[in-house]
Structure formats: structure tokens, C-alpha cells
Amino acid sequence: MSGELNDTQQAPDIAISVHPELSSRRISDYAWKARAEEFDRLVETSSCNLVESLRFTVRRALSGTLLGSGQVEDIRQQIEIQEAVVVFVDHPLTPVQQRNLEKAWDAKVVDRTGLILEIFASRARTREGVLQVELASLNYQLGRLVRSWTHLERQRGGFGFMGGPGERQLELDRRMIMGKVKSLEKDLEKVRQMRATQRAGRKKKDIPTVALVGYTNAGKSTLFNHLTASGVYVADQLFATLDPTMRLLELPGGLRLMLSDTVGFVQELPHELVDAFRATLEEVIEADLVLHVRDAADPMLAEQGKVVEQTLEQMGLVGDLAPPVVEVMNKKDLAPGLESYRAEMVSGSRIALSAVTGDGVGDLIALLTDWLQQDMHELHLKLDVSDGRSLAFCYQKGSVLSKTVDESVVDVVVRMNPADAGRFMFYEGMHQLQ
Structure with a gap:
């Protein structure tokens, strides 16, 4: 589909957006305005020149055109006045409805699913x-x-x-x-198998995976870049990130985890995309911890949170199958007064931060560190003063809690993850596990 709407070598197509509001699905004016603005941003993301945004109340959806005949005519007149060549309809259209509207308007018609597919294809x-x-x-x-x-x-x-x-x-x-x-x-399927092999390799090395999820444009990629010093594409636009990205994140004390950045969710994400992107979303399904990144300054914060939760449920992340989830309230700089909250368990905690300024990121790192250490093994080691190799391993792979030195022995208390502790015990074979 990419390139079907626009030729980047030519002037952008003139477009009109149509927002049908079905009586059976009435929402508040504020919620409708927010949804309409989001859809219009999607249209602008497709590089069209949006010149008109029209709202219509649809009492009864018609099988042939969705809209009533009078509404179809009103839109046709606007198309003629604005000299528009494409009409974006903020609602799924059947093939018959799409074909009939194209005939009536003498313009290309793209529904919500087609628009999102077009954006994804270009990204x-x-x-x-x-x-x-x-x-x-x-x-x-x-x-x-x-x-x-x-x-x-x-x-x-x-x-x-x-x-x-x-x-x-x-x-x-x-x-x-x-x-x-x-x-x-x-x-x-080969991609899924490859990812499964990679995940198995990480588990064998005892490297847990943390997945960033959230509504589109919530700031996931900005936070990802801040934590990992990566160059992931960031922009103030919807679906700025499409392809999954994974980076190794090293934390204090030699702790490591794999951080995964994923595509943002949006209202009524087409099921074709959820199904097709299952290979990517499996990184979320198989994650050991999920960070739900939210735009704390967005007035539609609650509604966006519900969309993310519903999408995760659609992916099967419910009940005992769901990994623990931590809320990351981003854009703290635009929403003063936000405070972090640490629950007894990691799940249910809330971290307030700004991925742009870095304020509060330390709280998130501290939470991730505590989460990684909850299953850590504490080793009390007595090393020969000449055994620099073992001491270096302690500092590289673990968190040294204390160290005392006498003439011939270095007494070390170190905390390591189970895999590294087992590896150390296997090769050294002379230390005592406490």
C-alpha cells in the first residue's frame, strides 16, 4: 500500500477527514474531540494536506454507504469546494461501502484500517x-x-x-x-522461531527481558534512548516507532537486562495488525516485566490506559499469564506534582519521570535494580589475595557489599544473579554459599 496515497515527489494530496459518530456508540464531546484530533494527526502523518475535518451523527448505519444520503451529498460538495482527492473516514468500512462512497464522491476513500496500514507501510x-x-x-x-x-x-x-x-x-x-x-x-513463522531461539539463549544466560509498552506518542522511544544511549528514531508523531528494537541495559552492580521498545498502541488498532505483528508483540508476551509508559500530561490519560490494557488482554496477557506491570508516568515536566510510588511488590508500582529532562529516571533504575536483585544469591567468599581473577569477576558480574583484606585472604560479600553465582561456584569450587 505504501505510496498509494502520495507520491513524495509531488505536492501532498488534498484531503478531507470524516468522523461518523454512531448513535449506538455515543461518547462525550470531549472524548470525541480527542479521538478526532488523533485521527487527523494520523492523516497528517500520512503526509496529506488535511484541509477540512467534518463530524456527522449517524443514527442508523447504512449497509451501502454507512452515512445517510444527505450526509454523502454534503461531503461531496465539500470535496468539490476544497478540490480534495482523498477522503479519510474515521471508521471501518466494508468493501461495498468503500466502493459506493468512491463512486459518489469521485475521490479515493480510505478507512481507519487502511490509513494505519499506509502509515505502517511507510515506516x-x-x-x-x-x-x-x-x-x-x-x-x-x-x-x-x-x-x-x-x-x-x-x-x-x-x-x-x-x-x-x-x-x-x-x-x-x-x-x-x-x-x-x-x-x-x-x-x-521463521522470524518467530528465531526470536524464540534468541529468547531461549537469553534465559540460558539468565538475562531477563523488560518490555516498554504504551499508547502511541507516550514517549517510549525517548525513554528507551535515555536508558540505553541508543539512536532509536524519535518524533512528535504517531507511530514514530514501528520496528522492534532491543538493547542490553547495564545497571549498577553488574546487573543486566534486555530492554525492548515496541510499536505504540492506538484506539481500535485493526485486528489485521495485531495478528500480523504477533511476532513482534511476542517480545511483550514473553517479557519478565512490562513497563507501561504513559503520557501524564495528556487529558485522555485514563482512556489511553484502557486501550493499552485491552490490547494486552487481546494478546493473551491476562491473569497468571501476565508478567508484572509497572506504570511509568512520563512527561513529568509537563505535569507538575507527580510523585513515584513503590508497592511492596514490583507490580503495581508507579514511577513518575521525564524522559526528556531525566528527572525521575533514577527512580526507575532503582526499581529495576531492586527487581533484578529480588532473586539474587548472596555469596560470602574468602579469596586468596593473589586471586585477582575471582575478585574481578565479583565486581564485573555482581554487587560487592563488603570487602576486608588481611595478610593472605580477601573476605568478600557479593550479590550475584543465580546463573553467575552458579558459574562462579562451578569453576571455583571452594566458596561457601550463604
Whole structure:
């Protein structure tokens, strides 16, 4: 789909956005305005020139056009006045509705799912991201093939089940796309297997994984860069991060964890994307700890939190299957008065910080350090003063709590993760575990 709406070498397409509000799904004016603004930002993210944003109350959704005939005509007039060439509809459209509206408006029509797919297609950089977007796009297009072949004659009769040339072309296209879908699913299964192997390797080395999740534009990538000194793309726009990124994060005392940055969630994230991005989202599913990054300065904070929670549930992270979750209230600099809260268990804690200024990041590092140390082994070692190798291992892999030296023995108390403690005991074979 990428490039279908815009040619980057030409002026951006003039666009209109339409926000149908179904009577059966009424929300407050404030919530509607926030949703409409978010959708319009998505339109602008697609590099179109948005010139008009229209709201309509739909008492009864029509199967053919979703909107009423009078509303369709009002929008047609606006399209003509604004000389718009594309209309974005903030609602899922059936293939029939999309086709009928394109005929009525003589303009390209893109629904919410199509818009998000277009943005994802333009942002994918890694092979995995490209595969995932392509799979989602093909599944989306399967039901819309007829749009491309309305000009072909559809003959009646023929031999048995065979239709006219248009029908035959449709069937050929459908088979071609379904074949491509199967091929992409096989490729993504290889990606899943590769990630599973990588996760198994990390577990073998006892490196826990912490996943950053949150609503789009909450500041996950900014926090990720602050913690890991990475160069992950950051921008004040929706879906700035698409491809998953993982970095090793070293904490005080030789503690280590793998930090994962993931795609941001959004209201009504199309199920095609949730399904296609399961390989990426498995990093969240398999995480040992989840950091739910939230924009503390956003008036829709509560609603955005519910969207993230619902998406995590959709991925199967419920009950005993869910890893512990810590709330990270970001943009503290824009929301004065926020304070961190440490629960008895790590899960349920809240850390207030600013990923831009760094204020409060130390609280998060302290929490992660405490979380990593909760299963740590404490070793009381008596080392020969000449055994610099073992002492260096203690400082490199653990947190040295105390050290005393006499003429021939170095008495060390060190805290290590189970894997490193076991490795030390195996090779040294002469120390006492307390």
C-alpha cells in the first residue's frame, strides 16, 4: 500500500477527514474531540494536506454507504469546494461501502484500517517489519479485490461454474494473494522461531527481558534512548516507532537486562495488525516485566490506559499469564506534582519521570535494580589475595557489599544473579554459599 496515497515527489494530496459518530456508540464531546484530533494527526502523518475535518451523527448505519444520503451529498460538495482527492473516514468500512462512497464522491476513500496500514507501510524498515505490514495489507485487500475490476465485463452463463473474464481475473488475483499470504506466514513463522531461539539463549544466560509498552506518542522511544544511549528514531508523531528494537541495559552492580521498545498502541488498532505483528508483540508476551509508559500530561490519560490494557488482554496477557506491570508516568515536566510510588511488590508500582529532562529516571533504575536483585544469591567468599581473577569477576558480574583484606585472604560479600553465582561456584569450587 505504501505510496498509494502520495507520491513524495509531488505536492501532498488534498484531503478531507470524516468522523461518523454512531448513535449506538455515543461518547462525550470531549472524548470525541480527542479521538478526532488523533485521527487527523494520523492523516497528517500520512503526509496529506488535511484541509477540512467534518463530524456527522449517524443514527442508523447504512449497509451501502454507512452515512445517510444527505450526509454523502454534503461531503461531496465539500470535496468539490476544497478540490480534495482523498477522503479519510474515521471508521471501518466494508468493501461495498468503500466502493459506493468512491463512486459518489469521485475521490479515493480510505478507512481507519487502511490509513494505519499506509502509515505502517511507510515506516517499516527491517525485513521483519516489512513482512508484517505486507501480510496485514494483503489480508485487508482480499475483501476489496472487486474494486480493481469493476471495469471488466462480467458475462453470464459460460461453462458450469466459470463466470466472465472479470470473475476469472478476480479469482486469479485472489489465489495469487492467498499464495503470497501463505508465503509471508511461513517467513514470519521463521522470524518467530528465531526470536524464540534468541529468547531461549537469553534465559540460558539468565538475562531477563523488560518490555516498554504504551499508547502511541507516550514517549517510549525517548525513554528507551535515555536508558540505553541508543539512536532509536524519535518524533512528535504517531507511530514514530514501528520496528522492534532491543538493547542490553547495564545497571549498577553488574546487573543486566534486555530492554525492548515496541510499536505504540492506538484506539481500535485493526485486528489485521495485531495478528500480523504477533511476532513482534511476542517480545511483550514473553517479557519478565512490562513497563507501561504513559503520557501524564495528556487529558485522555485514563482512556489511553484502557486501550493499552485491552490490547494486552487481546494478546493473551491476562491473569497468571501476565508478567508484572509497572506504570511509568512520563512527561513529568509537563505535569507538575507527580510523585513515584513503590508497592511492596514490583507490580503495581508507579514511577513518575521525564524522559526528556531525566528527572525521575533514577527512580526507575532503582526499581529495576531492586527487581533484578529480588532473586539474587548472596555469596560470602574468602579469596586468596593473589586471586585477582575471582575478585574481578565479583565486581564485573555482581554487587560487592563488603570487602576486608588481611595478610593472605580477601573476605568478600557479593550479590550475584543465580546463573553467575552458579558459574562462579562451578569453576571455583571452594566458596561457601550463604
